[in-house]
Amino acid sequence: MCRFMVYKGKEEILLSELILDPTHSILTQSFDSRLRLDRRRPHNGDGFGIGYYTSPNLGPEPCVFTSTIPAWNCINLSRLASKTTSSLIFAHVRATTEGNLSDQNCHPFVYKSLMFMHNGGIGCFKQIKRRLALGLNEQWFTLVQGSTDSEWAFALFLDCLDKAGHHPDSELGKGGFGHTVLRKAILKTIERINDFIKEVVGKDGVGSEDSRSLLNFAVTDGVNVICSRYVSSRTDEAASLFFSSGTSWKQHRQNQKTGLATSIEPGQKDYVMERRDKGSDIVLVASEPLTFERDNWVTVPTNSTITIYKQTVMIHPIIDEFYSNDPAHARSAGFAQAKGQTVTGPDKKVLSQPVTGTASGDVSPHRRPGGADREVVNEAIERLRLK
DSSP: OOEEEEEEEEEEEETHHHHTSBTTOHHHHHHOOTTOOOTTSOOOOSOEEEEEOOOGGGOSSOEEEEESSOGGGOHHHHHHHTTOEEEEEEEEEOOOSSSOSSGGGSSOEEETTEEEEEEEEOTTHHHHHHHHHHTSOHHHHTTOOSOOHHHHHHHHHHHHHHHTTOOTTSOOOTTTTOHHHHHHHHHHHHHHHHHHHHHHHOGGGTTSGGGOOEEEEEEEOSSOEEEEEOBSOSSBOOBOOEEEEESEEEEOOSOTTTOSOOOOOTTOBOEEEEOSSSSOSEEEEESSOSSSOGGGOEEOOSSEEEEEETTEEEEEEOOSTTOOOOTTOOOBSHHHHHTTOOEEOTTSOEEOSOOSOOSTTOOOTTOOSOOOGGGTTHHHHHHHHOO
């Protein structure tokens, strides 16, 4: 499975401070994804992509650089990231589930001012692909150039936006499409994917392994950012997703507890998200934490969306047939782990124990309701520190 990262800040940041330099940067995750449980294919080496917005004088479309070269082995990525700044950045490292190795299959996908990434997979995609394609307007059908389920999900998102009365070709103002419009389009995309699957497997088949979807989406119009953490199941956890917000993203030169310099690899730096007041100048969203600071990261709850609007973070539940309003509702780590994903539960713990089964009802023995927000990545950080 893939890993992605989103940065949105009031000020521009050097891409290398997110993509290259941090000890557990997105580039490091391409070859050392320590929270990923698929040891049969431990690398995210099937290409990568970065997308970032430039000066408005150059137009509203983002600049995108993709390559099928593994991120850790691409000298052009280092050259680009060390000399490029932006206030809104998407980064993605890929491990194939659908589609072959090609530039067309690398994320993020772009149309006009819109950028889109996906971590996970659409359930029984081969069975629903024809239905999904026939449900699109011709403009979005012909837009697809690659062979991934993720790009078809992006085409479906564009179709949902179009059918809601917000054509992706529209000339946008300073507020973009608006975060509410983008969020509703993401929810409609998820709903239509679920409906296509029901048409194929029937209502009773939605709980089978092949038909369950892991839909961690990220989309932006250059102003607003919407991400989802979603699984089409009432009894399974979704793949992990974290966010961090603060007033500055800085190199951390010494360990706060010991006062000693942190032991890191040559050429890498330890970063920390600092917060000087209640406001936020920077928001990061990531499949895996980029730092080893436990208090920096908060989990996004399963089956919810995170909205970033002017550095304000809003989390909304996705209320559908897979939603439960019970905070102690038990979910299993088995399905996502079987797909090579790390999951986090409502107890704010990363469920990273060995999988004993992959059935929907296999509930982890570590599921305990409650827990403080600062515990969100306790176990994740310990896994990250292991060599």
